[in-house]
Amino acid sequence: MxxxxxxxxxxxxxxxxxxxxxxxxxxxxxxxxxxxxxxxxxxxxxxxxxxxxxxxxxxxxxxxxxxxxxxxxxxxxxxxxxxxxxxxxxxxxxxxxxxxxxxxxxxxRPRDDAELAALLLAAGEVAAHANARRKARAGASRRYSPEDVHLFEPHVLLELDSLRVGVRDAKEPARADLELVLSAILVKLSKKQGDTSEKTEGRRIGAGYPTKLFVRKTEEWTRRLVDLGRLLPTxxxxxxxxxxxxxxxxxxxxxxxxxxxxxxxxxxxxxxxxxxxxxxxxxxxxxxxxxxxxxxxxxxxxxxxxxxxxxxxxxxxxxxxxxxxxxxxxxxxxxxxxxxxxxxxxxxxxxxxxxxxxxxxxxxxxxxxxxxxxxxxxxxxxxxxxxxxxxxxxxxxxxxxxx
Ligand SMILES: C[S@@+](CC[C@H](N)C(=O)[O-])C[C@H]1O[C@@H](n2cnc3c(N)ncnc32)[C@H](O)[C@@H]1O
The missing domain is CATH 3.40.50.150 (Vaccinia Virus protein VP39)
Known part of the structure; x- marks a missing residue:
């Protein structure tokens, strides 16, 4: 490599x-x-x-x-x-x-406070949807490819599936951000060692962790946007x-x-x-x-x-x-x-x-x-x-x- x-x-x-x-x-x-x-x-x-x-x-x-x-x-x-x-x-x-x-x-894309607040709210709704499905032991919303079945633990794949469905149903402009949040956590939740590596390794991921990480990553993203906003000229x-x-x-x-x-x-x-x-x-x-x-x-x-x-x-x-x-x-x-x-x-x-x-x-x-x-x-x-x-x-x- x-x-x-x-x-x-x-x-x-x-x-x-x-x-x-x-x-x-x-x-x-x-x-x-x-x-x-x-x-x-x-x-x-x-x-x-x-x-x-x-x-x-x-x-x-x-x-x-x-x-x-x-x-x-x-x-x-x-x-x-x-x-x-x-x-x-x-x-x-x-x-x-x-x-x-x-x-x-x-x-x-510059954001105002209202948009960032709406984004956090939308992430909370997606998380609530995913948690409810996990507790109800709901099945997957679709059939996943052999690649995905190979790359994720079954319970992680199910939880990510619920997050994906929740994000898909979110309204723009929050949806575009939440898709990137999902993208940002995907590899970390998979068995892949990293983007540029074909190698896989076992990872212990507890039930509910993917959803918590999704919310944390959205919070982190909003903080990062605020930090950038402070550096931009007016x-x-x-x-x-x-x-x-x-x-x-x-x-x-x-x-x-x-x-x-x-x-x-x-x-x-x-x-x-x-x-x-x-x-x-x-x-x-x-x-x-x-x-x-x-x-x-x-x-x-x-x-x-x-x-x-x-x-x-x-x-x-x-x-x-x-x-x-x-x-x-x-x-x-x-x-x-x-x-x-x-x-x-x-x-x-x-x-x-x-x-x-x-x-x-x-x-x-x-x-x-x-x-x-x-x-x-x-x-x-x-x-x-x-x-x-x-x-x-x-x-x-x-x-x-x-x-
Ligand atoms: C070295 S990376 C640039 C990284 C960037 N400077 C950054 O900080 O993220 C090279 C980029 O070229 C893009 N790329 C490859 N082929 C391309 C093409 N034919 N036209 C436009 N972009 C291309 C890749 O998608 C990749 O994002």
């Missing part, structure tokens, strides 16, 4: 424009500070390869004009969008993963989030976004490392989210790279990146800047060095590399260790400009 990158500090190597490179290096230099990483809405729901919020904040303040529009076309759980709003910039987010879009939308900048393929960007039109994005800040998928469709299959299934387009269009997905030789994998990745640069060139303002946070990967014994690959593809597709900073990162995948024999695996912050 490959593990996500751990920030281990260390000296950053820089290149290009010295002033910009120093800002990039500072953004990378963020240590594994868990509190910083999990503050307010950032800590509500796990998401593989989330950006460190401090990195996002430093990139936004370093490169996005104060009155500009920040765009993250691989917005994932919304880290860049939230940090852009805190820094007073409006934001646009897109991602092909429907779960990511639901999360990013929830985190960036009036709060807006963020608009849509499902879109970063190689198409059909939603980033003048009609949808009268102001063109001026600064793109993003972390594209780590090539050949994650498989978000598989990692999120459980959550997508329980939320009833359609992942067919995501299955077809997920970039960098490990499942597409495992059968390829190293050089063919590099060619395939270059084509995927070219599609992204072409789409970005169409939607960004002519003088826009782009900041990419990317790590080296490996297929077989072949290292895919993100900085070199991006520089070459970007030049051929409308962007000039301006500056970069790179920091060494550990490599956990024993089978591809040989790829990093000559030079360590690194994470890069890359600044590019249109034209």
């Amino acid at each position: 490959k593990r996500s990158l751990t920030n281990i500090g260390g000296r950053a190597q820089t290149g290009g424009d010295a002033k910009a490179a120093a800002v990039l290096a500072h953004a990378l230099d963020v240590g594994p500070d868990e509190d910083e990483h999990r503050a307010h809405v950032h800590g509500f729901h796990t998401y593989a390869a989330r950006m460190h919020p401090l990195t996002a904040a430093r990139l936004v303040s370093g490169f996005a004009e104060p009155d500009g529009v920040v765009f993250d076309p691989f917005c994932g759980s919304g880290t860049v969008l939230v940090e852009a709003m805190i820094a007073g910039r409006s934001a646009i987010g897109t991602d092909l993963n429907p779960l990511a879009v639901r999360l990013a939308r929830a985190k960036t 009036p709060a900048p807006t963020a608009k989030v849509d499902v879109d393929d970063a190689t198409i960007l059909a939603t980033v039109t003048k009609a949808n976004h009268p102001r063109r994005p001026t600064c793109l800040v993003t972390s594209p998928p780590y090539v050949a490392t994650y498989d978000y469709v598989a990692h999120h299959a459980l959550r997508l299934r329980w939320l009833g989210l359609d992942a067919q387009d995501f299955e077809r269009g997920e970039m960098g997905a490990r499942r597409r790279y495992t059968e390829l030789s190293g050089p063919r994998a590099q060619g395939f990745w270059e084509d995927e990146l070219a599609g992204f640069f072409d789409a970005a060139a169409r939607v960004l303002r002519d003088d826009a800047t782009m900041v990419l946070l990317m790590a080296d990967s490996a297929v077989d014994r072949h290292a895919l060095r993100a900085d070199d690959i991006v520089a070459a593809v970007a030049r051929a597709h409308g962007f000039r590399p301006i500056a970069r900073a790179s920091q060494a990162r550990p490599h956990f995948h024993a089978a591809t260790t040989a790829a990093f024999h000559d030079a360590p695996r690194r994470e890069h912050a890359l600044l590019l400009r249109r034209g």
Whole structure:
């Protein structure tokens, strides 16, 4: 199994424009500070390869004009969008993963006290419904798939079923939040070791615990929203989030976004490392989210790279990146800047060095590399260790400009 990158500090190597490179290096230099990483809405729901919020904040303040529009076309759980709003910039987010879009939308939509009170009330009603069904020993509302039967203890599955039915019957806008609360607790209540692991382990979960956890998690979510609300300037900048393929960007039109994005800040998928469709299959299934387009269009997905030789994998990745640069060139303002946070990967014994690959593809597709900073990162995948024999695996912050 490959593990996500751990920030281990260390000296950053820089290149290009010295002033910009120093800002990039500072953004990378963020240590594994868990509190910083999990503050307010950032800590509500796990998401593989989330950006460190401090990195996002430093990139936004370093490169996005104060009155500009920040765009993250691989917005994932919304880290860049939230940090852009805190820094007073409006934001646009897109991602092909429907779960990511639901999360990013929830985190960036400001709420008032009345809405938060209604949300807590709705969670209480769902819990009462689930407790009543448990006490009445009611059966499941539907037949569950063999995957679910395998992943949950029977009594946990029954209780989750009652919560799911209660959430389904809740009124909007509470319903959208409660679905994410359910998503946030699903893996913890299953036998799965985590999103990115196929391994399972036995867990003792008492009757009534899933419902208690559901209520606690809703309370935690409302507190996190209040905490974020305190950090936002008044009036709060807006963020608009849509499902879109970063190689198409059909939603980033003048009609949808009268102001063109001026600064793109993003972390594209780590090539050949994650498989978000598989990692999120459980959550997508329980939320009833359609992942067919995501299955077809997920970039960098490990499942597409495992059968390829190293050089063919590099060619395939270059084509995927070219599609992204072409789409970005169409939607960004002519003088826009782009900041990419990317790590080296490996297929077989072949290292895919993100900085070199991006520089070459970007030049051929409308962007000039301006500056970069790179920091060494550990490599956990024993089978591809040989790829990093000559030079360590690194994470890069890359600044590019249109034209
Ligand atoms: C490294 S993650 C981004 C994480 C994000 N910065 C955060 O803090 O949560 C890469 C993202 O790319 C998305 N993705 C993969 N292929 C995509 C595509 N073709 N179009 C748009 N998004 C895609 C994945 O769903 C994932 O959310």
